[in-house]
Amino acid sequence: MLSRLILILCVFASLAQAKVEPDVKLEAKPEAKHSAQLKLMDAFLAQHHYQSQLLDDAQSKIVLAKYLEMLDYRKLLFTKKDVDYFSQYETTIDDFVHKGDLNFIFDIYMRHKQARIAQIDWVLRHLEKPMSEQRTDAINTDYDNMPWATDEAARQSRWEQHVQNEWILLRLASQDDEKARETLKKRYENIKKRLQRVDSDEIFQTFANAMTAVYDPHTSYFSPVSSEDFDINMSLSLEGIGAQLTMEEELVTITKLIPGGPAIKSGQIQSGDKILGVAQGKDGPMEDIVGWLTRDAVKLIRGKRGSTVRLRLQRAHSDEIDEITLIRDKINLEESAAKSEIKTIEREGKKYQLGVITIPSFYLDFEAVRRGDKAYRSTTEDVKVLIDALEKEKIDGLVIDLRYNGGGALEEAVNLTGLFFDKGPVVQVRRADGDLTVHEDEDNKTYYAGPLAVLINNQSASASEIFAGAIKDTDRGLVLGQPTFGKGSVQNIIDLERFIPTFKNQLGKLKMTIAMFYRINGSSTQLKGVKPDIYIPNAESLMPYGESEEAFALPWRTIQSVVHPDFLLVKPILPALQTRYDKKNQENPVLQNLIAIHAYEKQLMDQKSFSLDLAKRQSEKTTRQEKLLALQNNYRRIYGYPLLTEDDLDKKETDKSEAEKQADEDYQVDAILDIALETVSDYIELITEQPAESTVAGKKSASE
Structure with a gap:
């Protein structure tokens, strides 16, 4: 061989x-x-x-x-x-x-x-x-x-x-x-x-x-300079805007927003946006960077924590040009760590206290583990602490929010899954030579035994798909949202210099797909991802996205399933739950407005011909802005929030008062989460109305 x-x-x-x-x-x-x-x-x-x-x-x-x-x-x-x-x-x-x-x-x-x-x-x-x-x-x-x-x-x-x-x-x-x-x-x-x-x-x-x-789409080569940039991008301690960049057609393009970074927290940047210009401070001159090398552009974009950078962006789907302002910050593990909150759903005189844990990525402090530090940070350890705090508040159910979670450490996907049942397989990994490894939870403990739901979307990938797939295959909890990204492959980084030492410090790295993930039911997560039990349209539902959109994506395959627990917590009541969801959301104004936004955004994205008459393009831009403003204000009417004006949308972040910044936080709308929480409340009602055919074994002991 x-x-x-x-x-x-x-x-x-x-x-x-x-x-x-x-x-x-x-x-x-x-x-x-x-x-x-x-x-x-x-x-x-x-x-x-x-x-x-x-x-x-x-x-x-x-x-x-x-x-x-x-x-x-x-x-x-x-x-x-x-x-x-x-x-x-x-x-x-x-x-x-x-x-x-x-x-x-x-x-x-x-x-x-x-x-x-x-x-x-x-x-x-x-x-x-x-x-x-x-x-x-x-x-x-x-x-x-x-x-x-x-x-x-x-x-x-x-x-x-x-x-x-x-x-x-x-x-x-x-x-x-x-x-x-x-x-x-x-x-x-x-x-x-x-x-x-x-x-x-x-x-x-x-x-x-x-x-x-x-x-396949995930196998690629990095030159020596690109290898350095790749190593920097993988660091969570980078000071800057929190975005991974690449060069596409001489345009510096944002390929990924790093959880916890200024870019993703601003809500003003999307993957695929092009950076045309960079300026320092509130009043510095805008430097056009089209045609620059990525490494030279990055030098302008990066900077000290607390400093201001202005970016001229060409939008991914509309080609419109906007200028945004960001405050650079240090992107660290704390900022991208799991966070929790309690949401209350009231219906017919009964209140449901639902804990929501949002996990941006499956992280693990490998360096602390290597040092033997027992207090190392990880997704699983942080979620344990959050669950403890939520259970003290006597929550009726728990939602794990994995939307936009692109994955991370395989070990953490396995360990996190293990918090919700006592033992059993979580995922299978098959290598190119046919070697098969089954990763299992083996601690014989269940950290949280209550009603569980997982919220996913088409940007939940890799480790997120492992977790969601295991919860669904064991029927341990309800999976909500839309099908996941469909990345079922495993990559390894090969330093070519190890094999050709003659060219010291002159060679790059090869990132190569060496294995595939398979769920415990034998199905690959590749291409098809994990399908939810209850489908809820999300921000990109009507837009092509996911592994299936990639050229040369590896095919979906199946292997032998493995014996695994089946808690029968969702399947027996799923038809009744789907009926409730359909009836409740048939005329739900929140969902209808969500669908209207998606349909309009898809219409804009599908446009392939643009007038070269200035007045006509200005008119089209005005129409787009008015339509999107109206759709955003529809949400605000439904929720009883103050309506936005065009001036509100045009105002830069650095020009806003503290009161305006606080208002932005107070009046944020997460329609998907709200719809999901209503469905989780229905789920809790239904599972308490009938005797359970199975229970979650190994509940957390008092000594833990």
Whole structure:
């Protein structure tokens, strides 16, 4: 099995000394270290990835398409003639990869670079004169289905429409014609400067990720510089805005909001938003960062705790440009830790005290564990403390809120599940070689034996899906919300330098899928996720999201189930509970407004054609703002809160008084949680009206 890998490792010493003779046209040249890395990655992926498949001719065609997409997603640069020329590599990329030959990668990149410089020079000339405000045409943004430009005239037409759209977005952000053109001039000049300092590591990383993408969405390569950024992003002690960033089409893009960070707490930023500019303090000049390297942009965004940073954002779904203000803070374990509250539901003279524990991630202080510190912080230990406090308040039921929880430590998912029954399996992990491990709760103790519910959405992933799946499979509690993300894979980080020590401090890391999670009923959490017992639409219900939307996602599979407890706490009463839910929410104004918001947001997201007439776009923007404001105020009417005005929405966080900030907290609406709590109250009523067929064994002892 390892023979091919061993053979490759044996020749790496000589490869380190070998000289690559690239095409003379190349300004950036492939290096011996890149050839060595490529062959090593090829061997690892073929033998140790969960799919265990060797790159072949069929995949070569996909790799080429992915590489071209990563270089030119908007199809502004390459023409059909270029793509036809590149097609010579369609069935040979696998052969090049096996040999570590990178010359074709740099050939394609150089054509991309030349086309980009030609576009920039054209745009800079175009921006010398005032732009037209009145147009009858529209820009098509359906890039996935757009054909390549047929000739130079068609390509320049796309350039003209693209820069017109960029200009309109700046005009809608209150810049006049001259200011908008100056912003764009500086932006394109910055991109041109960046192109002059693109190094071979960056080119290699782009292709390496085109290659790894055909294995699955979570297998990827990090260059040495990107590896450093990855390590920093994984730290919970980072001072900044609390967001993970990547580069997409020369735009710094937010890929993830870190629990407990200023970005997620502000409620003003979403995953997928693009950062166009950064300014320091309340009055500092806005620096346009389009075209910057990610690491250079991050230097501006990061800063000391308590300092102010302003961001110019291009919204993920609407392309509108907003400016927001954040106060940098230290993102630590405390900020992202589990938190609890008690909600009271009143009905027909009876009150239900419901404890709600919100868990942003499954965290574990690994360093404290390694030190042998018995007082280490972890999800499970923190939840124990919260349960103790809630039970002192005599709660009638407990809700574990896992919405937007993207996962974390597997050990914590297992341990947390074990708080709710005495013993039994929680999850199965199957490796690429077929080795199967069943992770179990073995402490013979139940920490909380009362009525339990789990609230999930389509951003609950990985460890969250393990917990929710185990609770559902054992029928220990009620699962509410919408199907989870569907990430059922396990990754490992491989430091390539360990295998090629000749290139010290010059190599990157490979993140590779090595195993899959399977529920105790034998079903993978991959693609399908965990389906709730009672479906409640959530903020993104009508929008495509989850593992199933990813290209090359691994398939859903099943294996043998394992013997597990079945507490029969939900299944016997689920039909009656569903009937109550349907009847209660058929005309529920909270739910109806929620559905209306989702439908309107999906309508905006599905729009693929945008007018290039300034007045028409301004009118469309005004209509959108009025519609969204009306929908938000519908909630406030239902709850009896003061209505918002356009001025309220436009006011920056740093300009708000303490009273206004407190009002924002007091008048927050969580419609999903409110609907869920009503359903949990119904659940408690139903399980107390009939004799239980099963009980939760091993209740917490008085000594614990």
